[in-house]
Amino acid sequence: MTGDAGAGDFGADGFGTDGFGTDGFGTDGAGASGYEIGRALRVVGSSSVVRLVPGGGGLVLEPAQERPGDLWIGPGWVDLHAHVYDAMTVISVPPDRVGLDQGVHVVADAGSAGEATIDGLARYVVPAAETEIRAWVNIGSHGLVHLRETADPSFIDVDATLAAIERHRSLVCGVKVRSSGAVVGAMGLQPLQLGKLVARQAGLPLLVHVGEAPPLIEDVLDLLDEGDVITHCYHGKTGHPWRPDGTPVPALARALDRGVLLDVGHGAASFSFDVAERAIAAGFPPHSISTDIHVRNIGGPVHDLATTITKLLACGLPLENAITAVTDAPRRVLRMDTPDSEWLADNGAIRHATVFRLAETATGLRPAGEATEFGLAEETERVYVDSRGTHREPTHHILPVATIREGRLRPTAPRHRSTTRT
Numbered sequence: 001m002t003g004d005a006g007a008g009d010f011g012a013d014g015f016g017t018d019g020f021g022t023d024g025f026g027t028d029g030a031g032a033s034g035y036e037i038g039r040a041l042r043v044v045g046s047s048s049v050v051r052l053v054p055g056g057g058g059l060v061l062e063p064a065q066e067r068p069g070d071l072w073i074g075p076g077w078v079d080l081h082a083h084v085y086d087a088m089t090v091i092s093v094p095p096d097r098v099g100l101d102q103g104v105h106v107v108a109d110a111g112s113a114g115e116a117t118i119d120g121l122a123r124y125v126v127p128a129a130e131t132e133i134r135a136w137v138n139i140g141s142h143g144l145v146h147l148r149e150t151a152d153p154s155f156i157d158v159d160a161t162l163a164a165i166e167r168h169r170s171l172v173c174g175v176k177v178r179s180s181g182a183v184v185g186a187m188g189l190q191p192l193q194l195g196k197l198v199a200r201q202a203g204l205p206l207l208v209h210v211g212e213a214p215p216l217i218e219d220v221l222d223l224l225d226e227g228d229v230i231t232h233c234y235h236g237k238t239g240h241p242w243r244p245d246g247t248p249v250p251a252l253a254r255a256l257d258r259g260v261l262l263d264v265g266h267g268a269a270s271f272s273f274d275v276a277e278r279a280i281a282a283g284f285p286p287h288s289i290s291t292d293i294h295v296r297n298i299g300g301p302v303h304d305l306a307t308t309i310t311k312l313l314a315c316g317l318p319l320e321n322a323i324t325a326v327t328d329a330p331r332r333v334l335r336m337d338t339p340d341s342e343w344l345a346d347n348g349a350i351r352h353a354t355v356f357r358l359a360e361t362a363t364g365l366r367p368a369g370e371a372t373e374f375g376l377a378e379e380t381e382r383v384y385v386d387s388r389g390t391h392r393e394p395t396h397h398i399l400p401v402a403t404i405r406e407g408r409l410r411p412t413a414p415r416h417r418s419t420t421r422t
Ligand SMILES: [Zn+2]
Pocket: 081, 082, 083, 110, 267, 292
């Protein structure tokens, strides 16, 4: 994860079994927010303590002796499922608002654009954002301009979708299909079958939204191949693919054996603490942690990627695994995992990184609870809510502090709690 050379030895030697590795360091000395160059940091996946110093044409890490407090550094975060076709679709949010402002270097827009609308994403949204953007092209031609995007056969055009992928090869990371009853209606499995046809022809993975039947989850899962991604994997709706003991139903077990990947995709209605806790305890953690952030959940219960990571920690996922699920794992899905894309260059220079706090107190993480249109008035800065209205009080909270990209340190923005665009 860290590369193997440079201005210090950051070789991974473990976190201990509690998953947090705060032994001996405590949480003092980190400050309430922000990061000053030179301050001690712990490295994700390592026991090293480092500081950032100018060098290598930007910033490099050098070993530090002092106590590191609760500040950490690791590769730049990636959100594999978000909605950032700002001003075009009814649900999208501005990319930087959920990207670099919140510690996220790369956001993959999940089907906000289809073949008929992706040119606008490429021409107007991508160049205007500092945050790097990838796109899962929706098999529905209009994308999420409206939310029944594949309910009619005339909304799908296989050849035009393949042509759009060829026009935007560097932007498109795969094909998005929402395969649940509220979306596909009488079309059943056809959108998924056609999405798979396009994806295999283009040599790209599928990102498949699963939800309520029809189609039956077994029929959906049996169509997926190695490298395809199931998003909303821990949703708690009727017909989800988990047994009460947290093990997968046979169709999901077969899919996982084939190399199909689990993505969280929290969303407004698609994450259950109970389902996630049981699956993780049974040995089925997520491959990637993503938000499915959009205008209807950015004010709660999703808020941002850091909040979603914290929820997975609360479900028993160790810190190192959680960070891998927002860094190396989604980068592999997006094929951003070449040697030249390692977060540390061979000379120790930082190509991309996210600095974050692992706080044992929630003070300052989020303003105290406020009623929203989702009735989450009980939510407070310590209490986290899933898509089912179930609460948890995590013992550790992830808070992004800064991003570093190509040598430049960029503080994250204060947290928002409103769904209004700023
Ligand atoms: Zn989504």
